[in-house]
Amino acid sequence: MSFPAAKSLLLPQNAYSAFLFDMDGTILNSIAAAERVWGRWAAAQGLDVEAFLPTMHGKRGVDTITALNLPGVDPLVEAEKILRGEIEDVEGVVPIPGAVEFLSALPPERWAIVTSSPIDLAKRRLRAAGIPEPRHMVTAEDVTIGKPNPQGYILGSERLGARPSEVLVFEDVLAGIQAGEAAGADVVVITATHSHEIETGHPRIPGYLDVIPHVGEDGRLSVRLRA
Structure with a gap:
């Protein structure tokens, strides 16, 4: 760059x-660490990972997930899972x-x-x-x-x-x-x-x-x- x-x-x-x-x-x-964790989650949800990742930066995880309005998904539960993954992965x-x-x-x-x-x-x-x-x-x-x-x-x-x-x-x-x-x-x-x-x-x-x-x-x- x-x-x-x-x-x-x-x-x-x-x-x-x-x-x-x-x-x-x-x-x-x-960016690399966050996108690794969020990318795995998005793929598991069946989302278009490449299209989704640019939308999650700069916002609270629970707000990002809530805005997706995914059926059967509890934003608080999923945000906590992602948080644990992000705390564990700080490589880079x-x-x-x-x-x-x-x-x-x-x-x-x-x-x-x-x-x-x-x-x-x-x-x-x-x-x-x-x-x-x-x-x-x-x-x-x-x-x-x-x-x-x-x-x-x-x-x-x-x-x-x-x-x-x-x-x-x-x-x-x-x-x-x-x-x-x-x-x-x-x-x-x-x-x-x-x-x-x-x-x-x-x-x-x-x-x-x-x-x-x-x-x-x-x-x-x-x-x-x-x-």
């Missing part, structure tokens, strides 16, 4: 009270290049993860990728409706003591982008794991190798090009 030169990156131009990060595809890459889960350094440079009280993954899976994948657990994290158990509903990003903002309008959301998939938009936050799209470009008017960066977080004299956060 080829990335644009640093000078062509589209960076957020504002400064923020806090940063909120999606997890899978945004700070770590778990790696950080997005530069993500560990970028996160480590942020004040710990000023950023959080907002993920559609359940807490046990989130912790397992963070460990596998070598990313320390943040002080604040919103997971599937913390919301009643998952992305693209904005509930998670609103809650993440509250936990950091910020209004959503003062927050920058880092996302990689449409459901998460829509959740950030609906919360009233600014969004930057991470394209590191994209095989097809997402149509978006939001700023976008391929990863974190060419950018650094900046903390202003007023304490507000921004994203700048690495010198």
Whole structure:
């Protein structure tokens, strides 16, 4: 995969009270592991695996299964089975290049993860990728409706003591982008794991190798090009 030169990156131009990060595809890459587990499940259900897999990223498992409306399938039971499989299979889960350094440079009280993954899976994948657990994290158990509903990003903002309008959301998939938009936050799209470009008017960066977080004299956060 080829990335644009640093000078062509589209960076957020504002400064923020806090940063909120999606997890899978945004700070770590778990695509191979997730698609192995979900692919086996989809095949067992008689689904078109190739058509199904792109639809399950960025959402809670129970929401994905519920939306399929499969006869005789209990979404809660099946989501639990898939969760166990995902916790066991973290082969190939790696950080997005530069993500560990970028996160480590942020004040710990000023950023959080907002993920559609359940807490046990989130912790397992963070460990596998070598990313320390943040002080604040919103997971599937913390919301009643998952992305693209904005509930998670609103809650993440509250936990950091910020209004959503003062927050920058880092996302990689449409459901998460829509959740950030609906919360009233600014969004930057991470394209590191994209095989097809997402149509978006939001700023976008391929990863974190060419950018650094900046903390202003007023304490507000921004994203700048690495010198």
